[in-house]
Amino acid sequence: MVLLSTVVYGNVTVSDLLVFSIIVAVSVIIARIVGVYIKKGLADKVKADELVKIVRLAQAAIILAGIFVSLPSFHVDFGELLLIGGTAGIIIGFASQRLVTNVGSGVFLLFERPVKIGDTVSIGTTTGTIEDIRILSTTLKTFEGIYIRIPNETVFNSEITNYVANQARRFEYRITIRHSDDARKAIRIIEGLLAAHPFVLHNPPPSVFVDELGENGVNIMVRIWAPSREWWSVRIAMLSKIKDTLAQEGFTVPFPQRTVWLQDRPAPAPAPKDGKGV
Numbered sequence: 522m523v524l525l526s527t528v529v530y531g532n533v534t535v536s537d538l539l540v541f542s543i544i545v546a547v548s549v550i551i552a553r554i555v556g557v558y559i560k561k562g563l564a565d566k567v568k569a570d571e572l573v574k575i576v577r578l579a580q581a582a583i584i585l586a587g588i589f590v591s592l593p594s595f596h597v598d599f600g601e602l603l604l605i606g607g608t609a610g611i612i613i614g615f616a617s618q619r620l621v622t623n624v625g626s627g628v629f630l631l632f633e634r635p636v637k638i639g640d641t642v643s644i645g646t647t648t649g650t651i652e653d654i655r656i657l658s659t660t661l662k663t664f665e666g667i668y669i670r671i672p673n674e675t676v677f678n679s680e681i682t683n684y685v686a687n688q689a690r691r692f693e694y695r696i697t698i699r700h701s702d703d704a705r706k707a708i709r710i711i712e713g714l715l716a717a718h719p720f721v722l723h724n725p726p727p728s729v730f731v732d733e734l735g736e737n738g739v740n741i742m743v744r745i746w747a748p749s750r751e752w753w754s755v756r757i758a759m760l761s762k763i764k765d766t767l768a769q770e771g772f773t774v775p776f777p778q779r780t781v782w783l784q785d786r787p788a789p790a791p792a793p794k795d796g797k798g799v
Contacts, residue, residue, distance in 0.1 A: 548587025552580035575656065626677035630654065635681050643682040644671060685749040689722055692745055692756045696763065697738040699775040704731050704739050707772055711743055714762055720755045722746040738775035 556576045636642050640651045642661070649663035659676050661669045684690065698707055708729050715727045725746045732742035743763070747755040 544587050548584045552583040556580050622674045626673035641684045645679040689746045690749040690752040694743040696741045698772050699738050720747050720751045737777050
């Protein structure tokens with residue numbers, strides 16, 4: 522009886538082929554499982570076409586790793602292989618340094634999730650809404666409607682301000698009324714307007730109080746919390762509503778005031794009628 526392990530095709534036995542096939546098959550299975558988890562984890566972070574690319578790239582890397590692990594079954598000299606691969610890797614690394622850096626930064630951004638599609642952010646000195654996140658770059662749409670492509674290396678190394686990461690965002694007004702006006706009445710009016718607006722949050726609650734007695738009037742501070750994605754419309758609407766309502770109730774914006782003191786002086790002596798001194 523001839524054992525399978527003794528059947529040799531050149532320098533390769535049937536058992537070598539069997540080991541290679543098993544390792545590659547396991548690699549394919551692992552690649553598919555990893556692909557499923559990547560799809561679940563990134564489904565709400567990137568667009569569908571970009572997600573397909575990421576999954577395929579990860580699966581290809583896993584399968585290539587499995588093939589590399591199975592090479593000893595073909596009696597491959599790892600020393601020579603590593604030497605050749607290392608040299609080629611250095612050459613490719615220098616040639617595509619920025620490309621590799623951007624890909625690595627894109628992977629970290631996708632898993633760290635400092636931003637996601639639809640967020641209003643500032644990246645460095647650029648402010649706008651995230652339109653797309655890809656492996657190599659992130660696309661941002663400014664408030665002027667201009668699309669800006671930012672390399673992921675720049676995004677990863679920049680200071681990122683995310684204006685909608687927190688569900689609530691605060692803004693404030695400083696409203697000045699006259700010293701003669703009833704500050705308590707003004708506060709009650711403003712609090713009533715805030716309570717009636719559907720997007721003014723009650724938790725955290727708004728705050729209205731006399732902040733300062735200024736030179737020209739009384740400064741009332743109004744601090745309001747609103748949903749992060751609605752705060753701009755609430756800010757504009759509430760300011761107009763407060764101004765109109767206070768005007769209807771007789772409150773006006775005070776003008777700058779100055780008190781002038783006139784020093785008492787003796788009346789000048791009357792001039793002689795003949796134009797000569799006495």
